[in-house]
Amino acid sequence: MADLRIDFAGIKSPNPYWLASAPPTNSGYQVQRAFEAGWGGAVWKTLGEPILNVSSRFAAVSFNGQRVAGFNNIELITDRPLEVNLQEILETKKRFPNHAIIASLMVEPQQEKWHEIVKKVEAVGVDGLELNFGCPHGMAERGMGAASGQVPDLVEKQTHWAKEVARTPVIVKLTPNITDITMTAEAAVRGGADAVSMINTINSLAGVDLDSWNTVPHVAGKGAHGGYCGPAVKPIALNMVAECARNPFVNVPISGIGGISNWQDAAEFMLMGATGVQVCTAAMHHGFSIVEDMIDGLNNYLDEKGIASVMDLVGKSVQRYSNWGDLDLNYKVVAEINNDVCINCNKCHIACEDTSHQCIDMYTESGRPMLKVREQDCVGCNLCSIVCPVDGAISMVERMSTIAPMTWNERQSLISSFDR
Amino acid sequence: MSDHLLSMDEMRQVDDYLERGFKVHYVYENLSGMFVEFGRQEEEVCLQILTADARKYFAAKLQEQTQL
Numbered sequence: 001m002a003d004l005r006i007d008f009a010g011i012k013s014p015n016p017y018w019l020a021s022a023p024p025t026n027s028g029y030q031v032q033r034a035f036e037a038g039w040g041g042a043v044w045k046t047l048g049e050p051i052l053n054v055s056s057r058f059a060a061v062s063f064n065g066q067r068v069a070g071f072n073n074i075e076l077i078t079d080r081p082l083e084v085n086l087q088e089i090l091e092t093k094k095r096f097p098n099h100a101i102i103a104s105l106m107v108e109p110q111q112e113k114w115h116e117i118v119k120k121v122e123a124v125g126v127d128g129l130e131l132n133f134g135c136p137h138g139m140a141e142r143g144m145g146a147a148s149g150q151v152p153d154l155v156e157k158q159t160h161w162a163k164e165v166a167r168t169p170v171i172v173k174l175t176p177n178i179t180d181i182t183m184t185a186e187a188a189v190r191g192g193a194d195a196v197s198m199i200n201t202i203n204s205l206a207g208v209d210l211d212s213w214n215t216v217p218h219v220a221g222k223g224a225h226g227g228y229c230g231p232a233v234k235p236i237a238l239n240m241v242a243e244c245a246r247n248p249f250v251n252v253p254i255s256g257i258g259g260i261s262n263w264q265d266a267a268e269f270m271l272m273g274a275t276g277v278q279v280c281t282a283a284m285h286h287g288f289s290i291v292e293d294m295i296d297g298l299n300n301y302l303d304e305k306g307i308a309s310v311m312d313l314v315g316k317s318v319q320r321y322s323n324w325g326d327l328d329l330n331y332k333v334v335a336e337i338n339n340d341v342c343i344n345c346n347k348c349h350i351a352c353e354d355t356s357h358q359c360i361d362m363y364t365e366s367g368r369p370m371l372k373v374r375e376q377d378c379v380g381c382n383l384c385s386i387v388c389p390v391d392g393a394i395s396m397v398e399r400m401s402t403i404a405p406m407t408w409n410e411r412q413s414l415i416s417s418f419d420r
Numbered sequence: 421m422s423d424h425l426l427s428m429d430e431m432r433q434v435d436d437y438l439e440r441g442f443k444v445h446y447v448y449e450n451l452s453g454m455f456v457e458f459g460r461q462e463e464e465v466c467l468q469i470l471t472a473d474a475r476k477y478f479a480a481k482l483q484e485q486t487q488l
Binding site for chain 2: 329377403404411414415417418419420
């Protein structure tokens with residue numbers, strides 16, 4: 001059995017799986033049930049001045065039979081008084097002293113408001129704080145959440161205010177609703193953040209009802225943009241984590257969030273630089289018990305790889321993530337079709353013929369329809385293998401290049417020396 | 421002519437000039453592709469390279485020339 005414990009910016013947790021600040025962490029009852037199920041930590045649903053919510057809050061996007069491929073919500077932060085939440089945090093921490101409880105916080109961008117809430121929350125024994133600069137709806141209209149998180153100076157200033165009085169690690173949760181998340185991540189670090197977490201949800205409208213013409217969801221016939229999360233956002237989140245992980249100015253631990261649904265997703269985020277992960281949509285879809293498979297799967301994976309501690313995964317793929325200009329232009333892969341496995345659906349031929357490089361030929365051999373790739377015309381785009389419905393029917397195989405490796409940047413440097 | 425055949429032809433022309441003792445003097449690129457000016461003593465020729473594979477190939481040959 002591998003060691004799944006993590007040390008995240010000084011916050012210790014029995015495993016890397018934390019519930020993200022969201023409906024699953026709204027109350028002590030829920031967080032305690034989550035800890036009983038096996039979750040290593042929980043980021044309590046954001047504390048601040050209690051809000052009012054609307055009815056009809058969630059919507060999901062299904063795709064080709066997969067329910068909840070994406071999830072949209074217009075729920076705001078906690079609607080319960082601070083004292084009620086603090087009492088439940090106190091009780092939960094007392095019952096689960098070795099689990100991580102992080103308080104997510106959101107107040108107006110004023111120094112005294114940050115000081116007040118940090119002091120009150122730390123008094124009940126939380127293990128850390130997460131500043132919510134990411135919530136994209138409702139609170140942003142009031143100058144908080146993503147509205148703060150999109151302005152690097154405000155991120156830096158508010159982080160600094162929290163750090164002025166904080167005794168526990170301060171995590172800054174970043175919004176993806178920005179062109180370059182490393183700008184706000186760097187601002188958080190300049191403000192003294194001990195860690196960053198990403199991503200919060202992405203501005204979204206789940207859909208429009210074609211019968212009523214109402215938005216989905218709607219509130220008495222009106223809608224407003226929500227925050228998108230779930231499996232659909234994972235690639236966006238993974239890129240943002242990786243971009244921060246390889247940025248030398250973001251030299252603090254990263255908590256990965258965004259579409260993490262199983263142990264494989266978690267391992268990918270950790271390989272790309274996350275020290276731990278936070279999960280919400282998968283728990284909302286399947287319940288707290290999914291963490292059992294996440295723990296078992298990660299354990300087995302580490303054992304198979306001969307890795308003693310999950311911390312040894314952190315960042316191992318970061319150096320493999322680079323700029324396009326540093327990729328080898330002369331590296332070559334081509335598609336190879338295994339006609340013994342192929343079911344002749346011809347999806348690869350159609351995809352290649354209509355939308356790629358027209359290099360898959362159809363022919364007949366002994367009366368049997370066959371497909372063959374003309375390697376000299378194949379650019380190695382992967383499209384045929386992506387659309388193929390049969391595992392093993394199309395492989396992308398490396399071909400030794402006859403010319404030496406050269407990146408775009410190397411090429412431009414070389415050619416510029418022959419410019420007039 | 422297919423892209424592959426065109427690129428093979430362009431690569432052959434690059435090889436041909438180099439084997440005949442031409443050196444690359446100037447290289448520039450624009451919307452029409454890559455233009456390479458080869459020179460040998462008083463003789464100068466300009467080769468337009470259209471295909472992506474041949475432009476990659478030429479860069480590798482240029483690298484070899486600079487390493488000689």
